[in-house]
Amino acid sequence: xxxxxxxxxxxxxxxxxGEKLCVLEEFLSGKGTSxxxxxxxxxxxxxxxxxxxxxxxxxxxxxxxxxxxSIGDIVLGEVKELQSRSAVIKIIxxxxxxxxxxxxxxxxxxxxIKDYLGQHVSxxxxxxxxxxxxxxxxxxxxxxxxGLGVIQAMCDGCGSTxxxxxxxxxxxxxxxxxxxxxxxxxTNYGNVKMLSEWLGLTA
Numbered sequence: 001x002x003x004x005x006x007x008x009x010x011x012x013x014x015x016x017x018g019e020k021l022c023v024l025e026e027f028l029s030g031k032g033t034s035x036x037x038x039x040x041x042x043x044x045x046x047x048x049x050x051x052x053x054x055x056x057x058x059x060x061x062x063x064x065x066x067x068x069x070s071i072g073d074i075v076l077g078e079v080k081e082l083q084s085r086s087a088v089i090k091i092i093x094x095x096x097x098x099x100x101x102x103x104x105x106x107x108x109x110x111x112x113i114k115d116y117l118g119q120h121v122s123x124x125x126x127x128x129x130x131x132x133x134x135x136x137x138x139x140x141x142x143x144x145x146x147g148l149g150v151i152q153a154m155c156d157g158c159g160s161t162x163x164x165x166x167x168x169x170x171x172x173x174x175x176x177x178x179x180x181x182x183x184x185x186x187t188n189y190g191n192v193k194m195l196s197e198w199l200g201l202t203a
Contacts, residue, residue, distance in 0.1 A: 014047070014063070015043040017044055021042060024039040026056075027056055027058040028057045029058065032059055046063050047060040067094070069091065069094060074094065075094045075128070076091070076094070077091045077092060077105065077126070079121050079123050084109075085109040086108050086109065086117065087121055089104065089105040089106070090102055093198050096198060105131070105140065106140050107129065110144045119182055129148055130145060150184060150186065155176070155177060157174065164185070
C-alpha cells in the first residue's frame, strides 16, 4: 500500500494547507511544511509537494507566494496602537493594491525630533508610508518623507472623519464635535478618489 507521500508525489501534485504529507520517520519537514506534536508533517501552503529522497526531506513549493512586503514599497495602513515614540500599523495595501493578507508594521517617531508621535498621527488614521527596513520579519515604515503621511484622520474624541483646516497651529478639524488637531498630512489629504483606488472601489 502506498504511503501518503507517494500519493502526493505521484497522483495529487497539488496539496492544501493542513494536508498530511508523511511522518517524520519517512521525511523531515522542509519549506512550506510543519510538524505536529505526534510527528505528522503537513503542508502550510497551497502548492506542489516535492520529496527529496536523498535528504529525506519534503517541501511544498507554493503555487502563489503570500503577499510579500519589500523595502521601498509604498503602503496604505491604519494606525492601530499609539505610544509616545512608536505606533503599530496594520498594512492594508502596497503600491496601489490591496493585500490579500494584511501585515503589521511599526512606525517610529521622526529621528532626532522629540515630538510626541501623537502630534502627527492618531489611532484610526489611514496613512501612506514607505517601508524602510525589515528585520527578522518586523516591518518598519516611515511617513517622514515628502508625499507620505495621513490621508484620512479620525477624531480621537468622537471617532468621526476629520477635514482639512488651517487655523493657528492646527490642520485638521472634526465637523461633528469641533475638535482641532494636528497631523502629518498629505498635500492631497482627504482625496476620496485616491483612497477608493487603493481599496479597489473604482472600476
